[in-house]
Amino acid sequence: MFILWHRICRIAFPLLFIICGVGLFLPRVPWITLVLSTAFIAVCAIGVTSALLTLALHFFEFRFSCPHCRGKNTAFGMHEKRFWLNCDDCGLTEESGPLNLHLKFTPKAELDAPEAEAG
Incomplete structure (x- = not known):
């Protein structure tokens, strides 16, 4: 959805x-x-x-369902005039590109990587 x-x-x-x-x-x-x-x-x-x-x-x-795993364990919001959807199981899906017409997916492993490097 x-x-x-x-x-x-x-x-x-x-x-x-x-x-x-x-x-x-x-x-x-x-x-x-x-x-x-x-x-x-x-x-x-x-x-x-x-x-x-x-x-x-x-x-x-x-809650929106995750476009990747269809799970409902998600958070939805808007940041810098871009919609985003964060799935606790998969990762972050957010708008990108010209006029925010594209969706970019960042897997959870990549989102957690900066935390592991900082620690």
């Missing part, structure tokens, strides 16, 4: 938002109105879903 939510937030939502904005300046023909209405409904649905997901993550201890 984390990968799906990443793609919705970083790719689908901005594209739908741009369609809504551009659609305001286009002539009112039936097919443009249909596309505009569909995009607007999708933007509203993503907004409501985001609000509910935020409440579930914060108050009801909802």
Whole structure:
């Protein structure tokens, strides 16, 4: 679910938002109105879903499943405008690349290595 939510937030939502904005300046023909209405409904649905997901993550201890092992022993957050998901069993999955469109996985062994070297 984390990968799906990443793609919705970083790719689908901005594209739908741009369609809504551009659609305001286009002539009112039936097919443009249909596309505009569909995009607007999708933007509203993503907004409501985001609000509910935020409440579930914060108050009801909802957890994303790990994209690698499907376990629920995860922590989710945002740092420097990047989403991240830390699985206690696998490691860290975080956004990377231009516009944070890619996901980078760092295995737990690599995350624990600096601690072992420091000790």
